[in-house]
Amino acid sequence: MRNQADPVDGAVTVRVPAKVNVQxxxxxxxxxxxxxxxxVFLAVGLYDRVVAAPAPELRITAEGLGVDGIPLDGTNLAARAAAALAARYGLEPRVHLHIVKDIPVAGGMAGGSADAAAALLACDRLWGLGASAQELRxxxxxxxxxxxxxxxxxxxLGTGRGDVLTPLEVGGSFHWVFAVADGGLSTPAVYGECDRLRREGGDGDLAGQVPEPAADPGLVEALRSGDPYALAGCLANDLQAAAVSLRPGLADTLDAGTEAGALAALVSGSGPTCAFLAPDADTAAKIAATLGPAARVALAPAPGATVVD
Ligand code: C5P
Structure with missing residues (x-):
């Protein structure tokens, strides 16, 4: 733990979930x-918290899982979020953001993005801006x-760069296990490796050479039905080969979770976290026990960023 915040009167706390890309x-x-x-983003029940408190100037502190890997200056995405929101309203970002991390850092679960999202909601409430959900997005x-x-x-469903969102219906709860790897993977490096593998395979890497990506209707229906067996058959990640190419040990982790009873396994986002879909809570616990202490069990879907007491 470092730079832990003291509780402050008037502070706003926001809880925010991690995600796995099921497609x-x-x-x-x-x-x-x-x-x-x-x-297709699915929010999962691993949460960071961001506490926003009045302060003379923008300040960031953090505690929890993997905080040595995150910057505590203006380059932190949560700090940039507070600054961007303040600038939009002609304000100075006079806020102390304290981040309590439980989402793996640089793990392909959007932990830094989640903290930025939480900072937007927390600062909106702290400063009484009344921004709409669409405006914050x-x-x-x-x-x-x-x-x-x-x-x-x-x-x-996320289209464009992934930022244009269309909500999808989810008809039940899904049991997930996440194997958190030591050390993160750089998102640009994984996209670059995906391009390189495509060029090497002779398919080309430029827009126009690669088929236009589209949502898988079977996967959308599997989410709607809440059936983990149907969802398992549809999980797909085009960045997986690139992540495994950069971190070959991930292949063994994916195999280990599958052998322990997962219905399907995939790299989460750009990795290196590996995600395992289990048929039920007992099997999820068994897979986590097999994968070791760095494995985490989580339910999905989880609610979005929420102000909590
Ligand atoms: O948007 P974000 O800052 O998360 O993206 C980080 C990096 O990941 C980008 O600079 C880019 O290299 C890569 N990226 C991409 N295409 C996307 C999203 C991210 O190439 N749709």
Whole structure:
């Protein structure tokens, strides 16, 4: 723990979930360097908290899982979120953001984006701005492709860079296990490796050479039905080969979870966290026990960023 915040009168606390991409279809590289996506986000019950308190100037502190890996200056995505929201309203970002981390850092579960989303909601409440949910999502989209979704939670199709969201219905609870790897993977590096593997395979890597990504109707229906067996048959991540290429040990982790009873396994987002879909809570606990102390069990869907006491 470092720089733990003292409780402050008037502080606003927001709880925000992690995500797993149950579908991540990646189009070709665009002229702006991004990739068009068709991705289905599912919010999962691993949560960070962000406490926003009045302060003379913008200040960031953090405690919890993996905090040595996050910057505590103006480059922190949560700090940039507070600054962007303040600037939009012609304010100075006079806030102390204290981040309590439980989502793996640089793990492919959008932990940094979740903190930025939480900071937007917490600062909106702290400063009494009354911004609409759509407005917060639009400020979030300028900060990163994954920032709007944690504000929404549940499940959603993401198109464009992944930031244009269409909510999806989820008909039941899904049991997940997440194997958190030591050390993160850089998202741009994983996209770059995906491009490299495509060029090497002779398919080309540019928009126009790669098929336009589209949502899988079977997966959308599997979420709606709440059937884990149906969902297991549809899980797909175009970044998985790239993540495994950069971190070959992930292949063994994926195999170990499957052998322990997972219905399906995939790399979460750009990795290196591996995600396992279990048929029920008992099997999820068994898979987690097999994978070791770094494995986490979580239910989905989880609600989006929420102000809590
Ligand atoms: O939007 P975000 O800041 O999360 O993206 C981080 C990096 O991931 C981008 O700079 C880009 O290299 C890559 N990326 C991409 N296509 C996307 C989303 C992210 O190439 N749709």
């Amino acid at each position: 991540l279809s990646v189009g070709g590289r665009r002229p702006d360097g991004f990739h068009d996506l068709a991705t 639009s400020v979030g989209a300028q900060l990163g492709s994954d920032v709007p979704f944690p504000l929404l939670g549940g499940a959603a």
